[in-house]
Amino acid sequence: MAESTVTAPRKSQLPEPLWRHLLGDNLRRLRHERGETLGETATRAGVSPQYLSEMERGRKEPSSEMIAAVAGALDTTLVDLTLDIAERLITTRKTASVRLSANQSNFALAA
Amino acid sequence: MAESTVTAPRKSQLPEPLWRHLLGDNLRRLRHERGETLGETATRAGVSPQYLSEMERGRKEPSSEMIAAVAGALDTTLVDLTLDIAERLITTRKTASVRLSANQSNFALAA
Numbered sequence: 001m002a003e004s005t006v007t008a009p010r011k012s013q014l015p016e017p018l019w020r021h022l023l024g025d026n027l028r029r030l031r032h033e034r035g036e037t038l039g040e041t042a043t044r045a046g047v048s049p050q051y052l053s054e055m056e057r058g059r060k061e062p063s064s065e066m067i068a069a070v071a072g073a074l075d076t077t078l079v080d081l082t083l084d085i086a087e088r089l090i091t092t093r094k095t096a097s098v099r100l101s102a103n104q105s106n107f108a109l110a111a
Numbered sequence: 112m113a114e115s116t117v118t119a120p121r122k123s124q125l126p127e128p129l130w131r132h133l134l135g136d137n138l139r140r141l142r143h144e145r146g147e148t149l150g151e152t153a154t155r156a157g158v159s160p161q162y163l164s165e166m167e168r169g170r171k172e173p174s175s176e177m178i179a180a181v182a183g184a185l186d187t188t189l190v191d192l193t194l195d196i197a198e199r200l201i202t203t204r205k206t207a208s209v210r211l212s213a214n215q216s217n218f219a220l221a222a
Contacts, residue, residue: 016189018175061174064129078127079200086197089190 017092021058022085023067028056030074045073128203132169133196134178139167141185156184 031041038049038056045052046069054060055070062070071081142152149160149167156163157180165171166181173181182192 016179019178019189019193020175022189022193061172063172064131067130068127078130078133079197079204082130082133082193082197082200086190086193089193093190 016089018058020055020061022089023062023081024056024058026081026085026088027052027070027074030076031056034074041070041073045070127200129169131166131172133200134173134192135167135169137192137196137199138163138181138185141187142167145185152181152184156181 031038034041038052042049042052045066047055047066051060052070055062055066067081068078071078142149145152149163153160153163156177158166158177162171163181166173166177178192179189182189
């Protein structure tokens with residue numbers, strides 16, 4: 001497996017990333033969209049830049065209060081954050097399914 | 112404030128619940144839908160019934176690995192769980208908005 005951070009859910013055949021990685025990616029993207037440094041966002045959220053950096057890289061498992069604080073500092077809410085993460089998960093799943101179907105078609109053609 | 116567990120996000124005027132509470136409510140609902148006891152689901156997830164009970168009540172901040180394990184035991188995935196939580200958040204927000212508008216209308220009528 002290419003990534004060491006994925007889990008294998010029972011229902012889907014496709015590997016899924018972990019919650020903290022999805023959350024971290026999303027927080028980093030939002031911060032970049034605002035053109036802010038780690039320090040700027042972290043100060044408003046009341047956390048250290050080191051902590052925010054670890055959150056963004058999925059190294060820290062943040063508490064729900066911390067998620068709310070950073071979301072607030074980025075002018076977003078839990079609902080928008082959760083929706084965004086869900087949408088990205090669906091896109092990832094679709095892309096992987098298309099890739100899987102394409103591989104199966106190639107296999108059928110080759111057989 | 113009626114609930115001590117809510118945070119006040121900057122963007123929305125309405126209070127939002129915390130991630131672990133939404134997650135816990137959702138896991139409990141899924142388990143009940145399957146008609147399972149805490150012990151049955153917990154055994155498959157590889158956690159103690161006490162731990163699962165605390166997760167469901169939003170008392171424990173579960174790690175991403177734990178979320179994946181319990182989701183797997185309930186035959187669901189992170190994407191379905193996240194989507195479900197997001198949908199419920201939207202419904203809650205809409206209901207609260209309608210209630211707010213209704214109160215404002217009553218106020219306008221009374222004025």
